[in-house]
Every structure is written in C-alpha cells, then in structure tokens.
Amino acid sequence: MADAKALKRTRFTDVFNTIRDEVLEYVKAQNVPADALEWFHRSLDYNVPGGKLNRGLSVVDSVEILKGRALTDEEYFKSAVLGWCVELLQAFFLVSDDLMDSSITRRDQPCWYRTEGVNLISVNDAFMLEAAIYYLLKKHFRQEPAYVNLLELFLETTFQTEIGQLMDLITAPEDHVDLNKFSLEKHRLIVVYKTAFYSFYLPVALAMYYCDIPHTHPTLPTVDPYKLASSILIPLGEYFQIQDDFLDFSGTPEQIGKIGTDIVDNKCSWVINTALSLASPAQRAILDENYGRKNPEAEKRVKEVFYAVDVPGKYYKYEEDAYKRINGLIESIPVEGLGAEGQVKLQREVFTSFLNKIYKRQK
Known part of the structure; x- marks a missing residue:
C-alpha cells in the first residue's frame, strides 16, 4: 500500500518536472537575465511540490473514477x-x-519570504x-x-478564495483580539470561501470539464451536475476544516505532526465559536481575557473553558451529523451515474472517495 502511494506520488511529481521546465523555457525565451531565471526556478522548486499534493492528485483520481478505467498516458x-x-x-x-x-515555517521549512534575500520580493514571486x-x-x-471553462473556473475560484482571505484577515488579526467579531456563521463563510472552493470543488470540477461532462442533462434538464457537485463538495470542505480546527485543539503534536496554535494565533475557528455559543457570562469573560494571547497559561485557561462547555462532545455529534448529511447528498446521484448514454457520467464514487479519506481522520 505504501509502495503504491509512493509510486503514485513519484509519477505525479515527474509531471511537475516537465511542466516546471516548460514554464522556465517560456520565461527564458523572454530574454530575461540568468539570475532572474534562476530565482524563479528556485521559487518553483521551493514552493510548489513540497506539500501533501492531495488537491492535485484529486484531479487525476477524479478523472480516473469518471472514466471508469485506467488512463492513457496522454490522459494521465x-x-x-x-x-x-x-x-x-x-x-x-x-x-x-x-x-x-x-508565519515562520511552512512544510517543515522557513516560509519563502523568510529565506535569505527574499522578503517582499515574495509578493512578485506569488504573482x-x-x-x-x-x-x-x-x-x-x-x-x-473545455478551455474557456477551465480558465473561468480558475479565475472564479481564485476570486472566491481571496474573498475568504479578506474576511479572515479583518475578522481575526493576530494583533487585535475582538471576539465580538466571531460567530459560527462568520466561520462558515470564511471556510467556504477560503478553503472549500479551491480545495474540494476545484479539483473535481476540473476533472468534470476535462471529461466533457455538460452542464445540462438530456433527461434531467433541471439538474446541473456542477451545481450538484458543489452542493456536496462545499459541505465536505466545511466538514474537513471543522475537523482540522478540532484536531488543532485536541490533537497531540505526535498525532497531528505540529503544535496546535489556533488559540494563541486568535484564529476564528469552529472550536472558539462553538465555545462562545455555549459559554456562561463568567466563561465568556475568561475567553475574552485569554484568547489570542501568546501565553501558555492563557492558552491553558481557554482550553479549560473548551472542555467545561464540552466542545469535544459537540464535535463528535457534529461529525456524525455531517457524515450522514453528506452521504445523503451523495445518494441523490442515481446509482447508474448522472449523464447521457455514451458520455462520461458523474459517479457517486467521486465524492465517497473524498468522504472516506477524511471521516474520523486523526491527523
């Protein structure tokens, strides 16, 4: 199993080497100086391939599920x-x-802007x-x-994510704690726009466009497969982020691979918003006084309130309810798939594969 996963990652990474070189060849053809080309080369290698690659691999996995067979070399x-x-x-x-x-580190290395000589040049590197x-x-x-659809999907998703980032930045700045700005609805909006669209809907929608799945269906004219996919994947993304928020609070560094920092960083997480909705006036005063402080004792007092209002119990109930609700949405897709005869059909497995990967995950 581990070998198969490693081989899958290696094959995918081989494509990165190809497309990185294509991009660099394009830049080189603009007659840019060698030092600028080398800078961009280093930026690509440092910032793109080092993560878990779940989003990128999900595109390939979804295409394979939709086609119902192994992909040709060109399709892959x-x-x-x-x-x-x-x-x-x-x-x-x-x-x-x-x-x-x-931020200080990303993917077990210094953030790009903190590497020697980069600093604000990282803004242009991001562009x-x-x-x-x-x-x-x-x-x-x-x-x-599908070219125009692919372009529009990337542009729309980018705008949605930037809207989510704006809401996050003005709701929970690290240097100014104001829990009155927090709410479960604000958290939901931030999660949907900042995470769910690009992490869950985008990979599947790209696969659907690549497989030429149309927006309209000849026998079900009122059903848009893309809207149906979004209605499943956005709640799935919301569930994933709430799970992530809970693990940041409850998981050990050995379990989740990092030290949870949401409390000291003043994050507008599901955990703090759930606690705020349940806290007594005295408990609310403790949260106001201690949340977002760079102080281990303050963090400890916040966690004591989280346990006192039974955040873990509320999370486990939420998880079971979310799992049932998302499964119900998936079951709205006909067993035989959604699509015309002779065309690639939208399959339940595209969504169950996502759900099964994250249900009750511990890291």
Missing part, C-alpha cells in the same frame, strides 16, 4: 497538468498568506506562480473544448 499527463495548476494556485495562496500572517497556471492552460488546453 493532461489530468496531472491540471492537478499541478491547482498546486500552483495553492503555492500562490500560501506564499501570500505566510507574508500577511508573518508569477499564479501566472504560470494560465501559461500551462494555454499550452496544453488551448485546442480543447
């Missing part, structure tokens, strides 16, 4: 190009976000990572019927 390559475009988008967001948040997406789409999909 094009699916992987789309997957790497998602990873480039992720890199663009992370390089920018780390600078805005004054270049984003621009590489559109060069690759033009190079590999310009002649495809």
